[in-house]
Amino acid sequence: MNIEDAYYAGKQIICENKKLTSYDASFVIDKDNPNIQKYNEVIPRVYTTPFLSTEFCKELLEESIRLSTKGDTFEVNPTEGGSVQVPEFNFKKVPGIYNLIIRAVKENLVPMFNHLWGRPNYYEATIQIANYSPREISEISYHFDSAGDVSVVVPLNTGEYEGGGTEFLNRGIVEPLPNGTALFFDSFTNKHRGLAVTKGQRYLLVMWIKGYNYNFDLTRE
Numbered sequence: 001m002n003i004e005d006a007y008y009a010g011k012q013i014i015c016e017n018k019k020l021t022s023y024d025a026s027f028v029i030d031k032d033n034p035n036i037q038k039y040n041e042v043i044p045r046v047y048t049t050p051f052l053s054t055e056f057c058k059e060l061l062e063e064s065i066r067l068s069t070k071g072d073t074f075e076v077n078p079t080e081g082g083s084v085q086v087p088e089f090n091f092k093k094v095p096g097i098y099n100l101i102i103r104a105v106k107e108n109l110v111p112m113f114n115h116l117w118g119r120p121n122y123y124e125a126t127i128q129i130a131n132y133s134p135r136e137i138s139e140i141s142y143h144f145d146s147a148g149d150v151s152v153v154v155p156l157n158t159g160e161y162e163g164g165g166t167e168f169l170n171r172g173i174v175e176p177l178p179n180g181t182a183l184f185f186d187s188f189t190n191k192h193r194g195l196a197v198t199k200g201q202r203y204l205l206v207m208w209i210k211g212y213n214y215n216f217d218l219t220r221e
C-alpha cells in the first residue's frame with residue numbers, strides 16, 4: 001500500500017446515502033444518450049464524451065458536500081505545488097462510491113483510451129471532487145497533471161456559478177460543459193489551467209487514470 005492509500009485507509013467513511021450506493025454502473029451512465037461510447041475532439045488532443053447521468057452527478061455532489069461537513073472537509077493536498085492546489089474531496093475515503101465510479105470508468109472510458117492511445121489495461125485511479133470558488137481558490141495556473149496517464153474532468157454543477165472553464169496552452173478554451181460530460185486528455189502533453197470562477201462555487205469530478213500498456217514492441221527501432 002502506498003503512502004496516499006494508507007492515509008485514506010485511515011480516514012475511510014461509509015456512504016449513508018442508500019440511493020447513491022444502490023446505483024449500478026448502468027444507472028451511473030446516461031444510457032439514453034445516443035452519443036454514449038462516442039467521443040469528440042473539441043480542440044486538438046482534447047476530447048469530450050457523455051459519461052455520468054445528471055441525476056448521479058447531483059446525488060454525488062450533495063453526498064460529498066454532506067460528508068465534507070461532517071469533519072471530512074474539502075482539503076488542499078499538501079504534496080501539490082501552491083499554485084495548483086484547490087480544495088478537494090478524495091473518494092478513496094469512501095470505498096462504496098469509489099468502486100462504483102471505477103466500474104463506470106472501466107466499462108465506458110477505458111475502451112476509448114484504448115482506441116486513442118493503446119492503453120487497454122486499467123491499473124488505478126485518483127478520484128476526487130475539486131471545488132473552485134472566488135472566496136477560496138478561484139483558478140489554478142498552467143500545469144501538467146502528474147498523477148496518471150489520462151486526466152478526466154466531469155462538471156457536477158454547471159449553471160450554478162459564473163466563470164470557470166479549462167484553457168489549454170496556445171490551443172484554446174473549453175467552456176464549462178453540461179453536467180456529466182467528461183472532458184479527457186492525455187496528462188503528459190496537455191498543459192492546461194483552470195480559469196477563474198467569478199461568482200458561486202464550481203465543483204468538478206477530477207480523475208487521474210493510470211493504465212498499463214502491455215503492447216510495447218521493444219524490437220522496434
Ligand SMILES: [Fe+2]
Pocket residue numbers: 143144145192
Ligand atoms: Fe490539472
